[in-house]
Amino acid sequence: MLEELWKWFLYLVLFFRQCTYDDKMAAGSLNKTQYSGKWYFLMVAADPNTSLLKFRAMDSAIFLLTPVMDTQTLLLKGEFRLSHSMKCMSRQWTYHISNETQELNLEGQPYLKTEIFVRKSNECIMFLETQDEGLETFRRLMLYGRSPTMTKYSLQEFEHRANCMNLTTIFVLKQVQAHCEI
Template sequence: MYQRLWSWMMYLFGLTMQALWQCQYDDRVSAGSLNKTQYSGKWYFIMMAADSNTSLLRFGAMDNAVFLLTSMEAKRKLLLRGEFRLSQTMTCLSREWSYHISNETQEMILEGRPEQRTELFVKEGDDYILLLETQEGGLETFRRLMLYGRSPNLTNDLRLQFEHRASCLDLVAILVLEQAQAHCEIS
């Protein structure tokens, strides 16, 4: 009986360790060591996960989104410009953000929102990147994981990997952009 109980406990321990190990990722890129040339260019916003459905509300109005990431003249800044096609009106909206990069922190800091931190993760070479946005103070609090690709296509395998990572981060709400309309032009 003790041998059977011991075997069962070892089995449960193995499952627990396997579950914990599977949530360990080593693809984080330090913002201070980011190769800005390598990651500059066009990126398609594909899907996101958040800590609540409320955190996804403003993104649900989008059919698709395309971004252009460029290095600014200031050595420690990145400019992210986006074009969003709205689902209902099919119009395009433009937005832009400046990120500060410091060797002192692992994250990028959004200009005008010092309480928001953005971590970078590289997925499958240079074809996909993940951004984890966290804001613990200010007018709203949230955690959002966003998947961007050099192509707007989402494979089933990539979607499952993304959902697993979201689950590991306790992000319970998932949104996949419909991408039923043509992407807006960006250059």
């Protein structure tokens, strides 16, 4: 009974919460050491729905964020467990940090802007990827956590933020199988 009341209370808080968030971080002020390490990819919200196709093929994903010493560069290595074959697949990205822009710049993707949102606990981080030009245009918000699980409140807060951003489709990774090793 108490748990049910708590759920309704959280729902009402989020329902009446306005669409204002103050957790956007300028890429140039990112503490590379603080956010380096292992991150679990938990969920994604996007518009249009077609920009989620590659995510729907995943059962789970784990990332390792590593700063490159003496540069404004971050390496992001990902290991993905595919839903159908249960095999692991690797990918790697290089992000450049500019003090002149608010976003991270992904090497080889000149039209892609990546904004960073950090929750106060530093246990979750969100990337908003926007691409307004090129072969594919999309907006997607991705949630990463230091743990492979999230609280019901974190899930509801992410859904609220996605709705505020008019991101109409939300996909939560199933995480049925064990994560790949990274």
